[in-house]
Amino acid sequence: MATTKRSRKPANSKAASLIDWEQIKVPLVKLHLDMKNPRHEPVATEAEAIKQLYEVEKVAVLAADIVEQRAMSPLDMIGVIAMPGNPGHYVAVEGNRRMCALLLLNDPDRAPTAEARVRMKELSARITLPVAISVVRFETREEAHYWIGLRHLGPQEGQGLKKWTSIQKSRATDGGGDNVLAVAVLDRAREGKWFAADSLPAVTTLTRYLRNREIRASLGLGHHRALEFTHEPSEVDMALKQFLQDAMPTGSEKPPRVNSRSKDGDRATYAREFRDRGAAPRTTLPAPITPPPAEAPAAGGKITRNRPDPAQRKNLIPSGFICNAADRNLRMLFKEMQRTPIDDHEFANAYLLRAFVERVMSLYLKKVDSGFNWSDDQALVQRCAAKLDPTNKNQKFKAIRTAATSANATFSLHSLGAAVHGSLLKDRKALIIAWENWDYALRTMLDELSGP
Numbered sequence: 001m002a003t004t005k006r007s008r009k010p011a012n013s014k015a016a017s018l019i020d021w022e023q024i025k026v027p028l029v030k031l032h033l034d035m036k037n038p039r040h041e042p043v044a045t046e047a048e049a050i051k052q053l054y055e056v057e058k059v060a061v062l063a064a065d066i067v068e069q070r071a072m073s074p075l076d077m078i079g080v081i082a083m084p085g086n087p088g089h090y091v092a093v094e095g096n097r098r099m100c101a102l103l104l105l106n107d108p109d110r111a112p113t114a115e116a117r118v119r120m121k122e123l124s125a126r127i128t129l130p131v132a133i134s135v136v137r138f139e140t141r142e143e144a145h146y147w148i149g150l151r152h153l154g155p156q157e158g159q160g161l162k163k164w165t166s167i168q169k170s171r172a173t174d175g176g177g178d179n180v181l182a183v184a185v186l187d188r189a190r191e192g193k194w195f196a197a198d199s200l201p202a203v204t205t206l207t208r209y210l211r212n213r214e215i216r217a218s219l220g221l222g223h224h225r226a227l228e229f230t231h232e233p234s235e236v237d238m239a240l241k242q243f244l245q246d247a248m249p250t251g252s253e254k255p256p257r258v259n260s261r262s263k264d265g266d267r268a269t270y271a272r273e274f275r276d277r278g279a280a281p282r283t284t285l286p287a288p289i290t291p292p293p294a295e296a297p298a299a300g301g302k303i304t305r306n307r308p309d310p311a312q313r314k315n316l317i318p319s320g321f322i323c324n325a326a327d328r329n330l331r332m333l334f335k336e337m338q339r340t341p342i343d344d345h346e347f348a349n350a351y352l353l354r355a356f357v358e359r360v361m362s363l364y365l366k367k368v369d370s371g372f373n374w375s376d377d378q379a380l381v382q383r384c385a386a387k388l389d390p391t392n393k394n395q396k397f398k399a400i401r402t403a404a405t406s407a408n409a410t411f412s413l414h415s416l417g418a419a420v421h422g423s424l425l426k427d428r429k430a431l432i433i434a435w436e437n438w439d440y441a442l443r444t445m446l447d448e449l450s451g452p
Contacts (some may be wrong), residue, residue, distance in 0.1 A: 021078070025132040028106045030089045031080065037096045038152075040345030051112040053100040060119055061249070063101040065202060067127045068260055072098055078135045079144050090135065093144045095153070105129055136215055182206035184227040185240055194241050201247035205260045209243075212264070214271040218358055219243055220281040222288035229291045233279030237294060238320040242279040246270075276331055277323045278338055282315075314341050316349045316435055319445070324450035330359050342428045350426050356417035363443040377413040378404070388444060399437040411437040 033049040036042050040052035044319055079094035089126045092099040104111050106129050108120035135435040138144040146180050182203045209215050215348055216224065219239045220231035229236045247258035255261065257270060276282055313319070316337050323334040332357045335406060342349050358377070368387055375379040385404040389397040399411070407414040411434035416426075426434065 019361060022137050024137050025134050025244065026080070026090055027132045028102060028129065030104070031078075031099060031133075031135070032083060032089060032091050033096050033099055033103070034093055039096060041425050049096070049111070050100055050104070050110060053097060054112050054116055054323055057097050057100075058092060058096055059104065060116065060123075061202060062097055063105055063120065064260065065132050065204070066098075066101055067123045069203065070127065072102075078133070079138055080135045081138050081141055081144065083244045089138070092135075094137065096147050098427050102129065102133070115253060121400075125400070141241050143148045178211075179203050179207045180225050181210045181221070181223075181227065185210070185244070188227065188240065188291075189316075190238075192237065194294075195244065195248075199248065200278055201244060201256075202260070204243075208260065208262065209247075209258055209267050209270070212267045212271065214268055216279045217273075218271045218274045227291060228288040230285060230288050231281035231295050232283035232285065233289075234321075235283055236291070239279055241273070243323060246274075276335055278334060279322050282319060282338075295444065303357055313432070314343075315344055316340070316431055318435075318439075321439070323446055325363065325446055326449070326450070327359070327363055330356070330363065333359060339388075342431060346427060346431065349431050350416060353414060353431065353438075357416070357442065358413060358414070360442055360445050360449070363449055367402060367448060377417070378407050381413060384441070384445070386426045388441060394442050400441040411436065421423070 007289065033046050033053070035044070035046070035049060037053075039057055043049050043052065043230065054132055064073055076095065076098070076450040078089035078092050080092050081092050096396040104116075104120045105124050105127065108117050108124050109119045111117040150160045154160055162450055170351050185206060186200055186203060189195060200396070210221070211224070213224075216222070217230075220229055220236035222228040222230040241257065248255055257273075262270070318333070323331060325331065337349065337352045337356060340352065361380050362374075365374070365380070365383060365387070370381065372383055374383060381400065383403040385397065385400045388394075388400060392401065403409050406412065409415060410430065411419065
């Protein structure tokens with residue numbers, strides 16, 4: 001095998017020549033992960049290294065991208081050194097995430113869990129890997145150390161990698177790049193610190209969806225390339241957060257709602273379902289706008305802002321409240337409330353609210369306490385309150401505890417029922433107060449109903 005060329009000063013020259021790094025082809029079965037990889041604590045076996053990288057470093061997402069693109073980035077090479085005591089085998093001192101993804105695509109049975117093995121087998125079936133890949137060979141770990149530092153330790157006064165700003169990213173994609181809108185959405189998520197930076201979904205998956213005009217309309221986006229809002233910015237941001245959440249891994253074999261395997265029809269269905277569950281913005285602007293900067297949480301806490309006055313909203317359900325439950329009747333009730341203005345239909349809102357609250361609670365108990373048979377409304381509320389707050393001390397559940405102990409509470413099922421039957425009519429203020437009292441418990445139960 002040829003030796004790596006080194007920088008030596010020629011005998012008759014004052015200048016040294018550039019190093020021409022040696023590239024070699026190595027069979028995948030002879031490539032190994034680094035037990036001393038800085039991404040994790042030192043481990044004793046390659047199986048432990050795979051487990052660490054798969055569970056913490058999003059290797060499955062990287063593997064899926066390799067399958068979708070049918071390539072690894074041509075701008076990145078895996079760096080290796082000879083494996084001590086094992087001639088012809090090499091250890092990856094740079095590129096362990098990519099190396100791990102390739103190893104699992106080549107042999108899915110090496111994945112750390114049954115669920116991971118299923119996922120990797122599914123990906124592996126969609127691509128044919130080469131027997132060997134090109135890598136850069138270093139003589140020693142120390143020789144590679146400097147170059148690894150340039151990739152991972154930041155700009156370092158200019159010699160290391162320097163990240164692009166948002167404007168630079170836009171410039172890079174503006175000349176015909178398909179991902180420009182997805183990049184802008186992800187930049188806004190980072191700017192607002194909506195999620196952990198390393199948890200955001202793949203830009204290519206988002207682009208597949210954002211090409212769809214119906215999806216952009218349901219998100220409140222008015223342009224296929226620029227970040228223009230057609231609805232009230234806080235509502236659009238809420239919709240975008242939900243869209244990104246829908247694209248994140250589910251933690252199970254079931255793919256997320258927004259996924260790379262979707263077809264055109266699937267994406268159109270997603271747009272309609274997104275509106276049906278109340279995730280779409282509702283306050284239309286007179287004309288599209290460039291949104292103001294996303295607000296990031298204050299240090300050590302949440303964003304401080306004045307909460308909109310609940311009494312001024314047009315509909316009983318507040319903007320941003322989402323119903324992801326699978327039950328069709330529940331979603332129909334939810335949708336009816338969304339499109340029924342309070343001022344024109346106070347009686348109808350009282351009727352819908354009571355039916356919605358009762359159905360949420362009955363479905364919740366069916367899931368978390370299927371053996372319980374409730375005989376009347378009060379027994380239903382009492383059982384839900386006990387399941388939601390076993391300690392009977394959580395202040396966030398005080399309202400449902402009140403409804404459980406007093407059937408005559410102004411927002412109880414009994415009182416809402418009295419409004420339905422005409423003996424105790426509720427005006428706008430009373431209906432909104434009733435919703436506000438139920439809000440937290442409803443959100444908690446719907447979160448449970450939306451889970452696997």
